[in-house]
Amino acid sequence: MHNTPSYRVRKFVVKVLNGTSLGIVITLIPSALVSQLLLLFAGNPVAAKVAFMTTLIQSTLPLVAGFAVGQIFKLSSIDSGSIALAMFVSSAVVTQAKDGMVIAGTGVILNILLIAVIATALVKLTENIFGHLKMLLQPLVVLIVAGGIGLATLDPLRQVQVFIGTTIAYATEFTPIVLGAVLGGTFAFLIVSPLSSVGIAMAINLTGIGSGAANAGIVVASFTLAAMGAQVNPIGGTLAHFIGSPKIQMANMLTKPKLFIPTTIGAMMMGVVATLFNIKGTPASAGFGFSGLIGPLTAFNLSDKSVSAVFSVLITFIVLPIILAFFLKWLFMTRFKLIRPDDLKLTLQ
Template sequence: MNTRTAPSRPGIKAFTLDVLNGSSLGVVLALIPAALTSQILGLFPGNHIASAITMMVTVVQSLLGVFAAMAVGHMLRLGTLDAACIALATFVASGALTTTKTGFALNGTGSILNIMLTTFISAGVVVLIHQHLGQLKMVVEPTLILIVGGGIGLMTLPAMTAVQTFVGQLVANATHLTPILMGIVLGIIFGILIVSPLSSVGIATAISLTGTGSGAANAGIVVTSFVLAWFGATVNPLGGTLAHFLGSPKIQMANMLRRPRLFIPVIMGSGLCGGAASWLGMSGTPFSAGFGFSGLIGPLTALQQSHGQLVGLRVLLAFVIIPVIVSVVLKWGFIDGWHLIATDDVRLPND
């Protein structure tokens, strides 16, 4: 068993960034399997192999808190036991585990905001005590971190869920605006949500965001992927660049929160593309609204849900051509022209 320990306690800034980066990685790990397979599996209804794969990729989404906690433990250079203790506490407080009349059930990814908070608290306790437990560490630490970190996380879960519900209500109000303005507002909101600690899929599902509102929201996420991937293409490895599309631009969450100026091009790009998607008549479902380009869920759903002439061309314009053009222009302006943003601002952490 790996029992390495951190050479020294990290400062609060470095500690916070490690928690944010680890949580972002956990989101990508949990969502990539479902994103890559959902459209393909839909072609085989009733097939037992497809059903088995669907079960697999659905269950792992509920383990988002475990993935995030283990990634945070790795980033903090904690031992396997320490990271596993953080994962225990985070999982029980994630909100993915619900109580039923017959026991317990897994239900979705849980509250990403509470996952991050619980991981932060639990990891903090581990960093403070893990070197002082001596030979009793294996016996004491799992129970202590589970009760303290998980207990506090369970107490904060209603509040964190209420925050997500409140944001969902704000998003729902935006659907009452005129179509183009609605597209701009929803594009911006979801462009911000996808790089925030909140779940874009959870909010879109909670308010049943459909139709052109879903298409606009999805376009905001798509262009956020393009913008951040294009901004960091020269400093990030190919896998990291592709992860913005195949996984989620949420991998940039730590960079976004550390450097708020990055939100400026994201807001500009998502507003433009959200409005364009609404003008082009792009539609979608609550599920596709929060996923963006990942697994081609957004574009393929728009192709199926949108009506009128030249649907394929309009989908290509809304989800590829316009986002690429916007990304190139924004990079030229913010990085090459005005030098307001550096490519290192979007550099992903090394594994």
């Protein structure tokens, strides 16, 4: 069974997913940890430098993910670097401008993931054929072939993300309760998928209670995944689910779809709660969830800042998500035994 072609392909894809997920977390967590804290030191030159560094490294996502994929496959530095280069040039992180090039954003993750698969497969096929010329030819061949394919697929996959965003935008026409449930569940799915939850929220201009519901859904999904995997993951990996991004579980989620059941149920419930509590957000804050405290702080800043508003934010973003996370863990792991701790084990190398 373990030697069948389908098993080898699945194992290969899972390793690529794990490496890409690790690259996402490595490059996004620093900013998530300090972004809101730095706002307290606006104008301070040291804070400005820290903000510059943590913002800039987000655009290195395809490079770091490429090296992470190479490390998981135990490839050489030349092979890993070749994968990283192909992923970088086809990620849309860099765009040409009249006077040079502009680096911004984290790129189109769907395309990054596709080229991670193609570039890694190409490296595995060619890692021994260049001999003493490997240092010269391997990076060039992988860059031109895999990177070229990536540039060709970039616009179509970007349009896929736009189409999905347009489809999700229809949810904003629902009644508030239904809107909260749909957006909560949808963004809980997006945050652990190859799609950008933040990018889609910005594309459809998701604001108000729709944004609040989306964030609430992401929060409970983050806590649920953290709770269910705490037994087999290190403390840092557990905290990374909600302090950083639950996208760290992307490989497990895509290869074990049953994991979407508890997160979707919890997210839809919290989306309704957020709507009832009139939790709001902005297009820029939707899609972050608990990460960097962006979701809860934005919700508080958009409220009347009364005691009841503080209570609503705490209930929506901390108290109920934690309670619901442990209830869902008990329900699906202890009561129904549908999910095992090893289903959420992270590959952190």
